[in-house]
Amino acid sequence: MKNKNKKRIFLDYASVTPVDKKVVAKMEQIQKATFANPSALYREALVAKDLLLEAREKIAQKIHAQKGEIIFTSGGTESNNLSLLGVFEKYKTKKFVPHFITITTEHPAILEVFKEIERRGGEITILPVGEDGIVSLKELRESVKNNTVLVSVSYVNNEIGTIQPIHSIARAIKDFRQKNNTVFPYLHTDACQAGLYLSLDVLKLGVDLMTLDGIKMYGPRSSGILYIKSGVEIHPIVFGGGQERGLRSGTENVAGALGLSLAFEIADKMRDKESLRLSKIQDYGIDKILKTFPGATLNGGREYRLPNNINICFPGLDAEFAVISLDVAGISASYSSSCRTLKEDSSSYVVESLGKKDCSKSSLRFSFGRETKKSDIDMLITSLKKIVL
Amino acid sequence: MKNKNKKRIFLDYASVTPVDKKVVAKMEQIQKATFANPSALYREALVAKDLLLEAREKIAQKIHAQKGEIIFTSGGTESNNLSLLGVFEKYKTKKFVPHFITITTEHPAILEVFKEIERRGGEITILPVGEDGIVSLKELRESVKNNTVLVSVSYVNNEIGTIQPIHSIARAIKDFRQKNNTVFPYLHTDACQAGLYLSLDVLKLGVDLMTLDGIKMYGPRSSGILYIKSGVEIHPIVFGGGQERGLRSGTENVAGALGLSLAFEIADKMRDKESLRLSKIQDYGIDKILKTFPGATLNGGREYRLPNNINICFPGLDAEFAVISLDVAGISASYSSSCRTLKEDSSSYVVESLGKKDCSKSSLRFSFGRETKKSDIDMLITSLKKIVL
Incomplete structure (x- = not known):
């Protein structure tokens, strides 16, 4: 019963945002x-x-x-x-x-x-x-x-x-x-x-x-x-x-x-402040995930990157299983994109394009939005620990 | 001031309906x-x-x-x-x-x-x-x-x-x-x-x-x-x-x-009752318009006709002028269709297709919806009298 009332953490804003x-x-x-x-x-x-x-x-x-x-x-x-x-x-x-x-x-x-x-x-x-x-x-x-x-x-x-x-x-x-x-x-x-x-x-x-x-x-x-x-x-x-x-x-x-x-x-009014806010959460998240999971790598460069996106390869992970497990833990994330999910293909051609073939079925995307807080990252990592390790 | 508060009569439901x-x-x-x-x-x-x-x-x-x-x-x-x-x-x-x-x-x-x-x-x-x-x-x-x-x-x-x-x-x-x-x-x-x-x-x-x-x-x-x-x-x-x-x-x-x-x-629930209700208004309207304006003719047959539509040719009438005049009188109607209006062509190829060439720029469409009442027809005819004759 306790679990049902727990607030879920939505980390798939790259897929869709709620209507303001x-x-x-x-x-x-x-x-x-x-x-x-x-x-x-x-x-x-x-x-x-x-x-x-x-x-x-x-x-x-x-x-x-x-x-x-x-x-x-x-x-x-x-x-x-x-x-x-x-x-x-x-x-x-x-x-x-x-x-x-x-x-x-x-x-x-x-x-x-x-x-x-x-x-x-x-x-x-x-x-x-x-x-x-x-x-x-x-x-x-x-x-x-x-x-x-x-x-x-x-x-x-x-x-x-x-x-x-x-x-x-x-x-x-x-x-x-x-x-x-x-x-x-x-x-x-x-x-x-x-x-x-x-x-x-x-x-x-x-x-x-x-x-x-x-x-x-x-x-x-x-x-x-x-x-x-x-x-x-x-x-x-x-x-x-x-x-x-x-x-x-x-x-x-x-x-x-x-x-x-x-x-x-x-969006225009919030652009600068929200970008800065999310880039701090992003930095915190990337650093902490890479530190917590030694084999993990960031997909895509870090410098020219949207402030709301973290995409990580966890070698050996079954990304589809991970998304479902995170969901049970109350966190909404994705592997590749929703449009790929529709094709029932859990591999990411985008990640594969980076020359990281082993990562194409082992990568997770976490994307942030206006409701995302730094504490969500901590919750995410707590859940990931049970799934990834 | 009195005019401003007068309720307008919308007779263009074939163009668009409000959201229920x-x-x-x-x-x-x-x-x-x-x-x-x-x-x-x-x-x-x-x-x-x-x-x-x-x-x-x-x-x-x-x-x-x-x-x-x-x-x-x-x-x-x-x-x-x-x-x-x-x-x-x-x-x-x-x-x-x-x-x-x-x-x-x-x-x-x-x-x-x-x-x-x-x-x-x-x-x-x-x-x-x-x-x-x-x-x-x-x-x-x-x-x-x-x-x-x-x-x-x-x-x-x-x-x-x-x-x-x-x-x-x-x-x-x-x-x-x-x-x-x-x-x-x-x-x-x-x-x-x-x-x-x-x-x-x-x-x-x-x-x-x-x-x-x-x-x-x-x-x-x-x-x-x-x-x-x-x-x-x-x-x-x-x-x-x-x-x-x-x-x-x-x-x-x-x-x-x-x-x-x-x-x-x-729509399904209202279909039969609303069709019957509007067909009565339609019958009343067609009869009264044809009686009031002796030169006027109905465009399209009467038998196989949607219950919410009256389209009348008023020989010699400038349909565009009539629509604007009706608007001033508080009635929203149309000549041909909105899509044609967009092309800044006041003639109706539909009416012309019926073999009524003289009617293509002299026809008005009145289409009914859930708010339409019989008294709207009376108001329409009162206004038409000032425009058509």
């Missing part, structure tokens, strides 16, 4: 104010239209974009698909085979789209990463060809929290463009994991397309955006009424958009 | 119970997974389907796209050109997808309708060819409320399949407008694919389903983590799914 209570309240308020379809002509619809514009402007401002550069979608996966398939369908012709570049450690919402691009007749290159999880700028530069239309590199890896040098990648791409007097390749980044902790300034990052997801930012479910730099042309992947500048047909979710814009505002 | 208060409460309750990603392995995720299954089973039951035949999407437009492009991408090869059939009066979420299918190398046929808005079964039968993979006919037209003979279309298609010993063509129906008022029994209807949308059923925004009959194979249009049997990648919206399933339950 203020966001819930905002959406309720909007739904009471209007339920109209913003495309109609009467008063209720104009109210909805204005609210949608307000959400678009606020989000644009937070990432230093223009309002016309923000497309509302149903989430990160859709935004990624729209970026990649949208560019592919826009530029492929009978004679021109578009070439796409990404890296081995990307989320399935990128890698599976690459498979589809190949199936549709496109050309793809998937670059390796170093032991720290970071792509080699030299290799990336060398892989850009005359038919390369898009490079997609996630801002932060979802499993190991590695931060890619997006700004440097953007610079290398701009160099190529200038030398070859072309607008290609475009640079897309999946920034879903970065939303809460890193700068989302698209001008400083130098990206052409950027994906963000409400469920990773304490925002509404089924909400996301795609930033599309003015001048970048893509083809829709869903067709119909022509909402969102013709790029995302379907009645707009006004309350969702306002909820998402509030989630952006809250 | 019970649905809002249900979603809040679910969000409090769990925010986890249903694909994860720990307790919170298993709760989410069970809830998602519950929603799927409940919706399946309401339309006489199996739970594995329900795919959750972000709405009707996405469901339509997934049906049509999914079948196209599944069956096109270098040698085989798939052929698709639909009708002229379909929503842009069908017609624009047909354009895309043609762009991607498919073959399309768009059949006319009669003055009553109904497709000729004979013409439909004659247009099915050996390479026809899919026929898409909306259950109910969104502008004029015409109910198509889906069961008879299904029978004609089954005859073709039997004679030719093939599983093609599949039959898809966009049932978004029918959700609240007609039988959604997929077995009785005889459809292979059916689209439904939460926003037309007092359900959550950004929620919809696609029914896919067991054995019908389609290709995804969005790629990633492999959720929804690989057909709709992206983290599932558990609260949205439960909210939608409750919206289905409420």
